[in-house]
Amino acid sequence: MDWGTKALIVAAVVAAVLLAVAASVFVRLVRTRRDLRRAGLPTGPRWVFWGAVAYFLLPVDLLPDPVYLDDIGVLLLALRVLHGAAGERRLTLTRRPGGSGHGGQTDAGDYAP
Secondary structure (H helix, E strand, O other), rough: OOHHHHHHHHHHHHHHHHHHOOOHHHHHHHHHHHHHHHHOOOOOOHHHHHHHHHHHHHOOOOOOOOOOOHHHHHHHHHHHHHHHHHHHHHHHHHHOOOOOOOOOOOHHOOOOO
């Protein structure tokens, strides 16, 4: 086996691994959005989720398709926005408006069932 064939095999393996990582992040993004919606929590701006899905599926990329690093980055950014929207919602639910004399602390009676 000559050097060119070995390089081609290594490149194909790296591309396959990157595709698997991108696909797993994509599945995680979809599941996270679904779980947040089922829980009644905000999922952030819709365009972030759908933009990430479109960027992952459409053939137009910043980097050529054998290199899925840009796809992975966009999906991770969208996942971070979804988690951030849920985190902001949790913060607003745990804080009492107008100060409660607890120093920002809440008691067990403040949480909805």
